[in-house]
Amino acid sequence: MADLTTLAAVKAYGSIAGTELDALLTALISRASAAVENFLQGSVLSASYTETRNGTGGQAMLLAEYPVTAASAVTVNGQVIPKAAAFGQTGWWLADRTILLVGYSFTRGRNNVQVTYTAGYASVPGDIEQAVIETVLLALNRRGHIDISSKALAGETINFITADLTPSSKAVLNSYRRVAPL
Secondary structure: OOOOOOHHHHHHHOOOOOOOOHHHHHHHHHHHHHHHHHHHOOOOEOEEEEEEEEEOOOOEEEOOOOOEEEEEEEEEOOEEEOEOOOOOOOEEEEEOOEEEEEOOOOOOEEEEEEEEEEEOEOOOOHHHHHHHHHHHHHHHHHHHHOOOOEEEEOOEEEEOOOOOOOHHHHHHHHOOOOOOOO
8 A cells, every 4th residue: 555645745734844753744644545545445546456256147347446447358257358349349348447248248157257457546636635634634633632522721612523534534535435346
């Protein structure tokens, strides 16, 4: 898993000067990146995947990861399915995050379909990076009030965020969240 932001970006957004917090911030960046990918239920950056799935008898299969940027191989029951030369011709082709077959089917079976493809973003989308930055700064600021949800002083009450991700970060990340394939 790669970090989804940089130390420089966190320090710039948080107006943090000097190097005394660099080791802590670097660790928090890795933890926040992992928390975001855990929330999203998948990797953000481009990677190769090989899915082994059950054949359904149909001609379409939704892939688990996205955005899918390329597919390289489709095998059903050990038979390599050729890539279609053009839309509508015999073979497989990629439509968004779905592998479509013409002249073949994903024959019913257990773990009899294998698809190799690439999915993810070439670089971290800005709103995901911002969610990571805010999560890092939330964790940094939370050090002074761990396990305290609110504090009253001189007739004023301060409420602290107790979740791992800020509500605004969750709102942004929900649009990227993975769903199980159909």
